[in-house]
Amino acid sequence: MDFSALTKKSSASFNQHKNLLKKLAKGNTVKCEKCQGILTLDLKTPKPGQGVAKCPKGCTEIVLELG
C-alpha cells in the first residue's frame, strides 16, 4: 500500500469537507457528485458536534465536524 498517496487523498477530502460545510452553512445548494441529488445536512447524529451531509439516494454520506 502506498501510504503517501493515502495521506494526500484524506487531506484533500478533509478540505473538500470543509468547503462543503461552508457552503451548507451559508445555505448554498450542494449536489452529489454521483447522482446530482441535493445534499441535505442532518444534525441529528448520535455524536454531538457532528453532522451528516447526505444525498437522497445515499451514495454520498459525509460526516462533518461542526465544532
Ligand SMILES: [Zn+2]
Ligand atoms: Zn448521490
